[in-house]
Amino acid sequence: MEMCLEPAGSETVSVIVPAYNAARTIGETLRSVTAQTHRELEIVVVDDGSADDTPAIVQGLAARDPRIRLLRQANAGVAAARNAGIAASTGRFIAPVDADDLWHPAKIERQLAVFRQGGERMGLVYTWFALIDGKSQVVQLRHRPCHEGDVLAPLAFHNFIGNGSSALIRRSAFDRTGGYDTTLRARGGQGCEDWKLYFEIAEHHHFGFVPEPLTGYRDLPDNMSSDVLQMLRSRDLCTEDLLPRHPELAKAFQSGRNRLSRLLFHRAIRLGRTKEVIRLAEAIGRYDPAFLAVVIASLPLSAAKGVVGRLLPAGGYQGHSNTAFARLDPL
Structure with a gap:
């Protein structure tokens, strides 16, 4: 029996934009949204207690485009802002975008095409992203995941979608989750929050993707993701919530946590953030001392000695045996 599908143009997409002190970028972000080739959009900007000109900028753009609507709330965090925007919207599909990220004009149109091909079990369609800098220039094009269909195991390992602005979500799939987890902030x-929501959607639905970098993800020093210890704690809290439902994925969760910590560790070294390097090493060691040994062993000898010297000033790492570091001894 042939499935009857509505044309893409008949679908209203609810674009949800959480914004906190986003005056520098919110205008450019909204212009990239209103330029979408798929025109049936409702654009809900949730000002999360900004102290700058964010609300005024949004109101100015809304006066020229009736699809834009501004909601205001006391500061409650990005998860609460997204949930509020979604609750106030009506579209069959939900498209979150952070207030400093950008979209290619064809992003939504091409994602809806994947939804039409995938049928009702398709709960989320993501795109590849381009890493952009503060001047909106592309600085990296390495994001090329190809996970589709049942993606629960790959998601347990890591958030291959990579950001909160590239997913297009079927509202009925979102409604089966608890929404963005506001308790993580508390x-x-x-x-x-994005990773946990994606995982909860993947528990019941398939994923699809558009193999093009249609999302511009801005990586700035003051991004939430730049707080490396908080990111590790966030992943640990999410894992504590998700693992009891999927004990068969314990290895993937652990390997993914180690992968994330190693990426953050190497980035801190590359940026010369010595205190951050030590704090990350301590966090890795508390979680998996043997993996810390592997991470340090991969460093140049001088760097490895420096980290070990800071971690073991009194001949031991916070109660752990020194045997984990035996392979680091050049003798």
Whole structure:
């Protein structure tokens, strides 16, 4: 029996934009949204207690484009802002975009095409992203994941979607989740709200993707993801919530956590953030001392000695045996 599908143009997409002190970028972000070739959009900007000109900029753009609507709330965090925007919207599809990211004009149109091909079980379609700098220039084009269909195991390992602005989500799939987890902020672990939501959607639905870099993800020093220890705590809190439902994925969760910590560790070294390097090494060691040995062993000898010297000033790492570091001894 042939499935009858509505044309893409008949679908209203709810674009949700959480914004906190985003005056520098919100105008450019909204212009990239309103330039979409798929025109049936409702654009809900949730000002999360900004102290700058963010609301005024949004109101100015809304006066010229009736699809834009501004909601305001006391500062409650990105998860609460996204949930508020989604609750106030009506579209069959939900498209979150952070207030400093950008979209290619054809992003939504091409994602809807994948939804039409995938049928009702398709719950989320993502795109590849381009890393952009503060001047909106592309600085990296390495994001090329190809996970589709049942993606629960790959998601347990890592957030291959990579950001909160590239997903297009079927509302019925979102409604089966608990929404973006606002408790992570209260528990001192903001940062992995996207990953947790994607995982909860993947528990019941398939994923699709558009193999083009249609999302511009801005990587700035003050991004939430730049708080490396908070990101690790956020992942740990999410894992604590998700693992009891999927004990068969324990290895993937652990390997993914180690992967993330190693990436953050190497980035801190590359940026010369010595204190951050030591704090990350301590966090890795508490979680998996043997993996810390592997990470340090991969460093140049002088760097490895420096890290070990800071971690073991009194001949031991916070109660752990020195045997984990035996392979680091050049003698």
